[in-house]
Amino acid sequence: MxxxxxxxxxxxxxxRxxxxxxxxxxxxxxxxxxIQWIIVALIAEISDIFRASYWISIIFFVVAMLLVILxxxxxxxxxxxxxxxLLTVLIVEFIIIGLFALVSRSPWPDIVMWFFICVLLVFIFVLLGSIIPHDLTLDxxxxxxxxFIFLMITIYFIMLYILLEMPYSFLxxxxxxxxxxxxxxxxxxxTINGGRFAEMRLNDHLLASLILFHDFIILFLLSFYAQIIHKFASRYSTTGGETTTQDAPPDSGSGPDSGPSGSDSERGSGDVGG
Structure with missing residues (x-):
């Protein structure tokens, strides 16, 4: 015992x-x-490369998915x-580079804001999964x-958005x-915390961290629509400065101390000629 x-x-x-x-x-x-996404967003030379050559990111992302399967x-x-x-670091790095084509089109305040929103969501639901008594691994x-049902719903609404331009369907x-x-x-x-019907092996920490990182990446990918189209953070972070107008200098020929008017000049010249 x-x-x-x-x-x-x-x-x-x-x-633990x-x-x-x-x-x-x-x-x-x-x-x-x-760190890398902020660097790409802030340095124009790098962002221009990935804007013009977005296929670089596509190649890295596809290779990352193949490495994950492997x-x-x-x-x-x-x-x-x-x-x-080595494989874990390559997978993570290739996924990060795979998002450069999107990050280069997003303002850095929106990247930071949505990054922390997605991180917060992940760890809130990690906490919820850890404390709820119901064993999800049984279900x-x-x-x-x-x-699968939600997948059908998402395909339906994304088709409505693409083909019919239905408002709010992307949301x-x-x-x-x-x-x-x-x-x-x-x-x-x-499965990570254990004590449930199904749990990960104690020496599979690299796979477990990759799984959570991929969960985060999916959420972050969904945020790019708001980052690039709506730009909530950058829109409200920029404060419009007040425009100051300078008074135009008085016309040199219209002031009270200016020389004689044209009619007086003509009159004077007529008197001289007379």
Whole structure:
């Protein structure tokens, strides 16, 4: 009985350590992304490159997705020390570069504002997933069914937006996609924190941090419509200065001390001639 308690305490300590490493790594990836996005947004020479050559970002993003598939399905790769870290850093960096084409078109105040909104949403729902008593890992089938239904709804409304230019349809699209992502954030939090039916292995911290980082990236991608089109942060951060007008200098020929008028001059010249 005592051995069982000791094993349970050791497991809980190991699980807390695992969760802490995962969340620290996730925050590190987010900070790394923010620094690079701000640099791209602020330096005109860099942003011009990615505006003109957006295909560079597309290539990096596609390669990142291929590396993610490789990292997930080739399980042995995740546990080769050195190679697993190299692949993780490459995936994160390629995703960050993949967003340069969008970041270069967004004002930096909007990037910062929506970055922190998305980070806040992720960690609020991580907290919710950690404290709710219901085990979402038992309902993974229900989650996937909901995700499929929401996927149909999002495709419907995005088609309305693209083809019929229906007002607010893109907002509905964003709302349903965000709901799907945040539900899975809670699910992922429960698998990371443990104590549920399904949980991640204690040596899979790199994969867990990548999963949370991808959740954040999806939310941040959805914010680019507001960043580029509406520009809420940059619109309200710029204060219009008052324009001051200078009084025009008086006309040199119309002042009270000016010389004689034209009629007086003509009259004077007539007298001289007479």
């Amino acid at each position: 005592e051995d069982r308690r000791q094993r349970l305490r050791a497991y809980r300590r190991a699980r 350590k695992f969760a802490l490493i995962v969340y620290v790594l996730t925050i590190a990836w987010m900070i790394l992304a923010l 990292f997930i399905f080739l399980e042995k790769v995740r546990f080769i020390i050195g190679l697993n870290w 993974v089938v229900i989650l996937f069914v909901l995700a 509905i699209f964003q709302l349903f996609v965000s709901t799907i992502v945040l539900l899975f954030v809670m699910y992922h939090a429960q």
